[in-house]
Amino acid sequence: MEIYGKLSDGREVKIFTLQNKNGMIAKVSEFGAILTNLMVPDRNGQVQDLTHGYDDLAGWESNNSYFGSTVGRFGNRIANGKFTLDGETYQLATNNDPGGLPCHLHGGLAGFDKVLWKGELNGQKVKLTYVSKDGEEGYPGELTVTITYSLNDDNELTWSAEATTNRATPVNIVHHSYWNLSGDPTTSINDHLLTLNADRYLPTNAGLIPTGEIRSVNETPMDFREPTEIGVRVETPYECLLFGGGYDHAWVLNEDGMRLAAKVEDPKTGRTLELFTDQPAVQFYGGNFLDGQTAGKNGLKYEKRTGLCLETELFPDGPNQPSFPNCILRPGETYRHTMIHRFGW
Secondary structure, X not given: OEEEEEOOOOOEEEEEEEXXXXXXXXXXXXXXXXXXXXXXXXXOOOEEEOEOOOOOHHHHHOXXXXXXXXXXXXXXXXXXXXXXXXXXXXEOOOOEOHHHOOEEEOOOOOOHHHOEOEXXXXXXEEEEEEEEOOXXXXXXXXXXXXXXXXXXXXXXXXXXXXXXXXXXXEOEOEEEOOEOOOXXXXXXXXXXXXXXXXXXXXXXXXXXXXXOOOEEOOOOOOOOOOOEEHHHOOOOOOHHHHHHOOOEEEEEOOOOOOEEEXXXXXXXXXXXXXXXXXXXXXXXXXXXXXXXXXXXXXXXXXXXXXXXXXXXXXXXXXXHXXXXXXXXXXXXXXXXXXXXXXXXX
16 A cells, blocks of 8 residues: 545545556555556566556546546436436436437546545455445435455456445446556557357437347347457447447346356457456447547547446446336345456466
8 A cells, every 4th residue: 555645635545556476466546446557467478557547646536537437326327317216306417418418427527436435455455435425416315335356366356346325326336447458558449359248238319328128239230249359340330339439338248147248358469358247237338439638647648449448237327217127225235246357368
């Protein structure tokens, strides 16, 4: 553990380092419960950072792309920033407007990615806790959240979340790292091979809100059941891809329980990422909105499609769609979400 710096309001922030015997190094910040760096060897033993982000705390405070963040209270989108729960209607911030249709995104103006967590290092685990007050960002109930990062010698980086509440509230806490397995963030992720363990996906409207339909990927550019180059069909004039400017959709995972959700392979370096989860969906985002304007690590401005996200989650807009998996946490219940990122080279 070391002191990372001070926030603009003067509060001190710690950063924690996890390392395994194979050369992997993970760094986790108390601010935003963020994975700031993940160093991974390639087939030749060259160790490189595979994540987008910033070099210092000031950069992370300005993080509008959610690089490496823990996002919540509800990750992904809620239509019009509005939902009704137990007969009461709640209005949240509408901080995103794809297609000119406003929505609530990733917890609002100051979601979990913009708050200071309390971190504690225990061996190869970092435990971070935060209490979200009743009414914070418009959400009902006081929510007590614990995020744990761990790294083992099987090259598995695990992110897990637990939460309890004193009042019914929507919860969908999501991890949001941007990956480029080449280790060179100037290159596109379009040449990465992607496999998704999903026969179905959620079509959206122009505002990237699910329509409620659960559609087969068969004979569509959304079919990643076999390893497929990400870029080979991304420009297909398919309605969903036109709405998202590329891939930015939730796939409905096959099976239940902890299972393989996705695999990414970089043929150039030999690096692989296998993602396991206990959640019903994975949002695959291909970095379509990166625009080369934001200066990140080493001053580099991240261009379009230089990083990809795989966010395991409950379904987007869940509070407004009763046919979707339940996203309402009630007193006496515990929300749980685990992601295991297994790397190879």
